[in-house]
Amino acid sequence: MIPHSLSSMYRTFYEISPDLICILDEKGIILDINKHMLEHLGYTTDEVIGRSCFDFIVGDSQITALNGFKEMMEKGIGPQIEIEIIRKNKQSIFGLCKGALIPNEFSSKRSYIITIRDISILKQTLQRAHIAEEQADKRYADLKSAHDDLLALEKKYRNLYEHAPDLLRTINLDGVILDCNESYAQNLGYAKEEIIGKSISDHISEKSCNTLSDGIEEWKKTGKISNLEIWLKRKDGTIFPTLISGTSLYDENGNVIGRTVSLRDITDIHDAKMKMEQDQEKINEQYSELKKTHELLSVAEQKFRSLYDTSPDMMRTIDVNGLIVDCNDSYASNLGHEKNDILGKSIFEHSAEQSIPQLVDIFNSWKKGIDIKNKEIWFKRKNGTIFPCLLSATTFCHGDKILGSNTVIKDITELYEARKTIEENQSHIKEQYEKLCQVEKSKEEFITMMTHELKTPLVPIIGYVDLLLTESFGTLTEEQKKKLRLIRTNSQYLTNLISDMLDVQKIDLGQLKLTMNRNNLQEIMLQAIEGIRPDIEKRGITLSTNLQPDLFYVCDKLRMIQVINNVLYNALDFCPINTGNISVKLYLDGTNYRIIIKDNGVGMLKDNLEKVFVKFYQIDTSVTREHGGSGLGLAVCKGIVEMHHGKIWAHSDGLGKGTEIHISLSAV
Known part of the structure; x- marks a missing residue:
């Protein structure tokens, strides 16, 4: 349970938060809403609680909101989406919406917290920009002084454009590329000269053509594109995903000239889909007349200023002493400060204590001329909370004199949390794997122990049965002898079964030992055949052999006899009594010794040929099998043959057409 004081603190933060916050259940019904959201939308609590959140979302935003809600339910955290919300007075606002699952270990019901940030003010920014443009003409009394100032300012923003880590391009109304930065050219694998003058469609993957067309239509209607996912195509044909954001460019008369x-x-970080910052076109023309230069540079300053201020990433400009001389709206809002409270402050005041030594090293490196790119720094908000960011900095100069640095700061909280979750999962998987290994080891030790314990009492059982059959303790009737032979047969079967289990276990553990010597394969075959001949004759089965003499092979003789013996008994089990035929063939085939044992038994389906070598697998058959079957014999054979670097496989033309077991051993 959360302590009452902590719960009260969260409730206070919930109520006084500048964001619009509400709590939803699994169906999107509003369970709670903070005071700021009620006041902002003009509703009372009774008019909102218990209603679906989708009742307050209008237009195409409902589909976007529904998709985001589904993703939030699946992943526990939703994407950042832009939605249109209707106030009680029928006016609408636009907001950036983000949601996440509220953990609750005391209830099976799931609830979600939704935060919405009003971004309607961004539309007002354009109007203020036009006013600022009109006032700019009155701001410069001395054109020469203004020219020098604007040159430095243009160079600063040009430097920001050229060295921005994001891919930037400027196009005209026909979609022809007028300019791009170094990152754009390098990422697509072109030289700049190969890009300028080309259509944007040359760099778009086929899978994104329709999406781009829709985005262009949106731009024509609204004057902007925001966080549209587009797949770009490099010069070498490979493609990669990007988030594209764009805004219209206007000439000094307010006419749209491009984007x-x-x-x-x-x-x-494709799943994260962070918003892209708006960027600005290249202006680097030479001017013959000072007044014309002034007017063009004024336009450039306004455009780059708009890019700087409205970028979704945090940006700040510092001087050589590490004092903040400018910052954008995102920087101020993310840190919870007003802009006026930030300007003139040291960069170290906004860094978490744990990152200050690192930031000192970064600042000193920058002053030495070392490029700063994607350095992880923890920032501190006004309320004391901290969050991780990636910091990249570029230098701007006037002549040879360093004026300061432009810094782009990306919030990587979501990426950091994802990385932390992955590390925790990997640790958990490793722990589970170690436990499974321990269980497997215990199982193997148990099987080994049990097979040895089962085999121990069988030795005296078989010995005493053999002793009784010699009639050393008295004369036996035929019925008694028959029962004793049955006991011996089944005891021997159980002994063989336990031996197979031990062999399989040793093979699996890599502990089966082989005694390798040079042996005559014909003698091995004959010895195995003689061992099974009484059972063959007893069943009235015909055995034919074709064994090539003098084929010598380095192997474990006893184990190879065991393989042939197991295959022969397997053939014997499936042969019809009195009409069965088994043929055994040994010959040299090129660089391999080949052994083929064929029967005219029940045969097999093609799908079962590989399975007969799997432990405990048995073919379903109605044939009476005197020797039973554990499904281990052929598995043992496979293990022994492969330990001799050979191959064993089965062949059959189908049910009722017999089976062939093939063994191939290298003669080299």
């Missing part, structure tokens, strides 16, 4: 597009490579 600036930012593409973020999401190959490694």
Whole structure:
């Protein structure tokens, strides 16, 4: 249980949070809502609690919200989506929505927390930008001074554009690429000269053509594209996923002249789908007249300023002393500060204590001219909470003089949590694997012990039966002898079964020992045949042999006799009594010795040929089998043959057409 004081603290944070927050059940019914969301939408608690959250979502946002809700239920955390919400006064707002499962070990019912950030103010930013453009003309009394200032400013933002880790490109109204940064060219495998003037469709994978067309239509209607997933195609034909965000570019008269597009490579974090920052087109033309230069650079400054301020990533600009001289809205909002409270402060004030030594090293490296890219730093919010980020910094200069650095900061909280979860899962899997190994070892030790214990009493049983059959203790009747022979036969079968179990166990554990000597394969075959001949004659089965003499092979003689013996008994079991035929063939085939034992028994289906060598497998048959069958004999044969680096397999033309067992041993 959560302590009352801690629960109260969470409740207070829930109520006073600047975000719009509500709690949903598994069906999307609103269970709770914070005061800020009620006031923002103009509803009372009674008008909201118990209603479906989808009642307050309008337009195409309902499909987006439904898909996001399903993903949140499946994964425990939903994607960040943009939705349109209707207020009570029928006006709508746009918000960035994110949801996650609320862990509750005391209840089987699942509930979800949803946070919504109002982004309607972004639309107002464009209006303020136009006002700022009008005021810009009045801001510069001295054109020469303004020219110098704007050159430095243009160079700063140009540097940001060129060295941004994201892929940036600028296109005209026809989709022709006018400019791109180094990251775009390098990631696609082209030189810049090969890109400029080409259509954007040349760099789009076929799977994303329709998506891009829809995105262009959206841009024509709304003037922007936001977080659209597009697969790009490199020069070598490979493709990779990106998140594309774009905004319209306007000339000094307010006419749309093209679009600036930012593409973020999401190959490694494709599921995360982080928002892409808006970017700006290249302006690097030479101007013959000072006034014309001033006007063009003013336009460039406004465009790059818009990119900087509205980027979804956190950005800040520092001087050579590590003081923050500028930051964007995302930086201020993520850290919980007002912009005016940030400017003039040291970069170390916004870093978690644990990352300050590392940040000092990074800052010193930057001052020495070392590039800073994707350094993991923990940041600290105004409320004291900390979160992980990737920090990349670029330097901007005026002439040879370093003015400061532009820094791009990406929040990797979700990636960090995912990595932590993977590490925990790997640890759990390793622990389970070790337990399974221990169980397997215990099982193997138990089987070995039991087979030895079962075999021990059989030795005196067979010995005393043999002694009784010699009639050393008195004359026996024929019925008594018959029963004693039955006892001996079954005791011997049980002994063989236990031996097979021990052999299989040793083979599985790699503990079966072989005594390797040079032996005559014909003699091994004959010795195995003589051992089974009484049983063959007893069943009235015809045995024919074709054994090539003088074939010598380095092997364990007793184990090879065991293999032939097992295969012969297997053939004997499935042969019809009095009409059965077994043929045994041994010959040299090129560089291999071949042994084929064929019977005219019940045969097998093609699907069962491989299974007969699997432990405990038995073919379903109505043939009476005097020797029974454990399904271990052929498995032992396979293990012994393979330990001799040979092969064994079965062949049959079908049911009722007999079976052949083939053994191949290398003669080299």
